Amino acid sequence: xxxxxxxxxxxxxxxxxxxxxxxxxxxxxxxxxxxxxxxxxxxxxxxxxxxxxxxxxxxxxxxxxxxxxxxxxxxxxxxxxxxxxxxxxxxxxxxxxxxxxxxxxxxxxxxxxxxxxxxxxxxxxxxxxxxxxxxxxxxxxxxxxxxxxxxxxxxxxxxxxxxxxxxxxxxxxxxxxxxxxxxxxxxxxxxxxxxxxxxxxxxxxxxxxxxxxxxxxxxxxxxxxxxxxxxxxxxxxxxxxxxxxxxxxxxxxxxxxxxxxxxxxxxxxxxxxxxxxxxxxxxxxxxxxxxxxxxxxxxxxxxxxxxxxxxxxxxxxxxxxxxxxxxxxxxxxxxxxxxxxx
Amino acid sequence: xxxxxxxxxxxxxxxxxxxxxxxxxxxxxxxxxxxxxxxxxxxxxxxxxxxxxxxxxxxxxxxxxxxxxxxxxxxxxxxxxxxxxxxxxxxxxxxxxxxxxxxxxxxxxxxxxxxxxxxxxxxxxxxxxxxxxxxxxxxxxxxxxxxxxxxxxxxxxxxxxxxxxxxxxxxxxxxxxxxxxxxxxxxxxxxxxxxxxxxxxxxxxxxxxxxxxxxxxxxxxxxxxxxxxxxxxxxxxxxxxxxxxxxxxxxxxxxxxxxxxxxxxxxxxxxxxxxxxxxxxxxxxxxxxxxxxxxxxxxxxxxxxxxxxxxxxxxxxxxxxxxxxxxxxxxxxxxxxxxxxx
Numbered sequence: 001x002x003x004x005x006x007x008x009x010x011x012x013x014x015x016x017x018x019x020x021x022x023x024x025x026x027x028x029x030x031x032x033x034x035x036x037x038x039x040x041x042x043x044x045x046x047x048x049x050x051x052x053x054x055x056x057x058x059x060x061x062x063x064x065x066x067x068x069x070x071x072x073x074x075x076x077x078x079x080x081x082x083x084x085x086x087x088x089x090x091x092x093x094x095x096x097x098x099x100x101x102x103x104x105x106x107x108x109x110x111x112x113x114x115x116x117x118x119x120x121x122x123x124x125x126x127x128x129x130x131x132x133x134x135x136x137x138x139x140x141x142x143x144x145x146x147x148x149x150x151x152x153x154x155x156x157x158x159x160x161x162x163x164x165x166x167x168x169x170x171x172x173x174x175x176x177x178x179x180x181x182x183x184x185x186x187x188x189x190x191x192x193x194x195x196x197x198x199x200x201x202x203x204x205x206x207x208x209x210x211x212x213x214x215x216x217x218x219x220x221x222x223x224x225x226x227x228x229x230x231x232x233x234x235x236x237x238x239x240x241x242x243x244x245x246x247x248x249x250x251x252x253x254x255x256x257x258x259x260x261x262x263x264x265x266x267x268x269x270x271x272x273x274x275x276x277x278x279x280x281x282x283x284x285x286x287x288x289x290x291x292x293x294x295x296x297x298x299x300x301x302x303x304x305x306x307x308x309x310x311x312x313x314x315x316x317x318x319x320x321x322x323x324x325x326x327x328x329x330x331x332x333x334x335x336x337x338x339x340x341x342x
Numbered sequence: 343x344x345x346x347x348x349x350x351x352x353x354x355x356x357x358x359x360x361x362x363x364x365x366x367x368x369x370x371x372x373x374x375x376x377x378x379x380x381x382x383x384x385x386x387x388x389x390x391x392x393x394x395x396x397x398x399x400x401x402x403x404x405x406x407x408x409x410x411x412x413x414x415x416x417x418x419x420x421x422x423x424x425x426x427x428x429x430x431x432x433x434x435x436x437x438x439x440x441x442x443x444x445x446x447x448x449x450x451x452x453x454x455x456x457x458x459x460x461x462x463x464x465x466x467x468x469x470x471x472x473x474x475x476x477x478x479x480x481x482x483x484x485x486x487x488x489x490x491x492x493x494x495x496x497x498x499x500x501x502x503x504x505x506x507x508x509x510x511x512x513x514x515x516x517x518x519x520x521x522x523x524x525x526x527x528x529x530x531x532x533x534x535x536x537x538x539x540x541x542x543x544x545x546x547x548x549x550x551x552x553x554x555x556x557x558x559x560x561x562x563x564x565x566x567x568x569x570x571x572x573x574x575x576x577x578x579x580x581x582x583x584x585x586x587x588x589x590x591x592x593x594x595x596x597x598x599x600x601x602x603x604x605x606x607x608x609x610x611x612x613x614x615x616x617x618x619x620x621x622x623x624x625x626x627x628x629x630x631x632x633x634x635x636x637x638x639x640x641x642x643x644x645x646x647x648x649x650x651x652x653x654x655x656x657x658x659x660x661x662x663x664x665x666x667x668x669x670x671x672x673x674x675x676x677x678x679x680x681x682x683x684x
Contacts, residue, residue, distance in 0.1 A: 239539045249566060258625055263617075
């Protein structure tokens with residue numbers, strides 16, 4: 001977090017893929033307006049005329065640090081990630097190029113996550129010492145939140161990737177979230193070091209060697225430890241991590257549906273509604289993924305964030321603020337210093 | 343399900359590892375008494391004197407179809423699964439031997455799950471055509487429940503195992519749970535056939551070939567589909583399945599804790615308590631793993647079930663009833679017929 005929370009000192013703007021996501025320009029532009037009001041300058045990347053029309057709906061936006069960068073093409077949600085190659089005019093490619101050229105501090109997109117990863121990798125490359133970038137995200141837990149990676153960029157991995165991700169996530173939490181010595185758990189199917197897949201057994205050995213040298217390795221954790229918040233960070237392959245993320249979101253949705261259903265009788269009475277509704281709203285807030293805004297593509301040599309396709313303005317705003325914070329904290333340089341071969 | 347639900351026709355008793363689990367003999371004996379009252383004969387396997395003392399606490403149990411088979415040794419929860427080798431007097435080994443010798447219909451244990459799997463495999467072997475048995479369990483879903491396998495027996499797998507498990511689970515649901523043509527989903531990180539790990543891509547091909555020949559293949563499913571109940575069966579490797587199972591249980595526990603906390607104010611008022619408490623009780627029941635009782639070791643050539651170490655009497659009773667139903671339905675012969683090479 002910045003010294004003065006909520007008022008980042010960034011002057012370099014954040015490039016926002018302003019037409020990415022399920023709902024097109026509206027939530028992106030609204031989120032950008034909110035971020036700009038909080039002091040974060042934004043470059044809205046997309047079809048110029050449409051974006052200016054959308055900006056026109058926000059009175060006073062003309063005086064905010066907002067600019068439009070024209071991009072006529074967009075990678076649709078149904079296209080392949082590899083379609084970013086050669087589509088130089090696609091909004092996500094324009095965003096990552098602005099970062100590469102030093103004209104933007106970070107690229108943020110609520111659009112096609114595979115395409116965003118591909119564009120970021122092709123344009124910005126990797127931090128030295130990193131074989132494969134990962135998607136780092138946050139899940140709610142009893143301790144606030146737990147940081148999980150990889151949640152989908154790498155379905156097949158090597159043990160060395162997991163060790164690199166543990167180091168990257170440690171720097172990220174220290175620099176961006178002010179956690180001094182975050183603990184790292186390795187997701188497995190038993191706490192004992194001898195339990196797990198061949199991959200996990202090998203990764204356990206690598207992480208144990210790194211303990212005290214760049215990471216604070218707690219040991220193996222299990223599925224139940226995620227919501228318990230046993231460790232600050234949980235590393236796993238992108239297949240398991242993606243299943244975990246989607247299960248966690250899907251289960252919360254179904255369980256809260258059951259709670260509402262079970263409390264239906266109470267909600268229908270006036271007194272029941274007064275007693276129960278505020279509590280349910282508080283809970284929904286706690287579980288809302290838009291609190292975190294977006295996930296960072298960690299290990300890319302430049303700041304790139306991807307969010308939910310269904311992101312609302314609040315999620316877009318929070319993603320932009322988080323990107324500004326990462327830039328201020330000089331995250332990429334800190335990652336490079338930490339991963340540099342000694 | 344039997345023709346007359348709740349009153350299985352079994353005459354061959356079920357062998358219960360009566361000292362397995364976190365709470366020793368008490369819940370096992372109480373569950374056995376309840377099952378015997380429901381018409382299922384049980385062999386209580388464990389230290390004779392202690393079990394008779396426990397039985398003495400249940401008035402009228404002397405007239406029930408309950409017998410004690412002495413076993414002085416027990417595999418502790420902290421021992422290794424491989425410790426079952428050579429420990430012929432261990433309660434779990436006595437249970438599986440009773441099945442092997444045709445003196446019991448099934449073995450049921452709430453004890454060390456790895457040891458139970460090892461004992462069942464060593465003593466009973468595998469159904470022909472099955473490379474590796476799996477642990478098959480049930481998770482609650484919007485559609486009632488979803489059947490998930492493997493949840494932990496095989497951390498490293500081959501695509502062929504997943505295809506075999508799809509066939510085994512299909513027969514199980516048809517024979518034991520009366521689901522005529524259950525759908526099979528392959529757990530992946532995208533619905534599209536080209537998404538997933540190398541293992542999943544290969545398994546997808548095998549399952550597609552089997553569609554219409556022993557299984558009803560729906561295609562890939564994602565983490566969010568588990569609680570949605572998109573398919574009746576979900577197949578995955580034992581690493582991912584174990585993480586899923588423990589995450590699902592752990593998340594439910596934490597989320598319901600938050601619900602209770604959020605509703606705390608309401609629960610403290612008299613009217614709030616009256617409105618909210620019954621609803622929360624109904625929900626807890628829905629999520630209670632003891633409804634299913636235990637998981638079957640599917641692919642073993644003989645009936646073997648393992649339950650939670652924390653199982654209560656209700657879980658033990660339900661496990662015994664389910665084992666009796668599987669025996670009545672001649673599950674093992676039906677599995678062998680379905681998997682026989684043609």
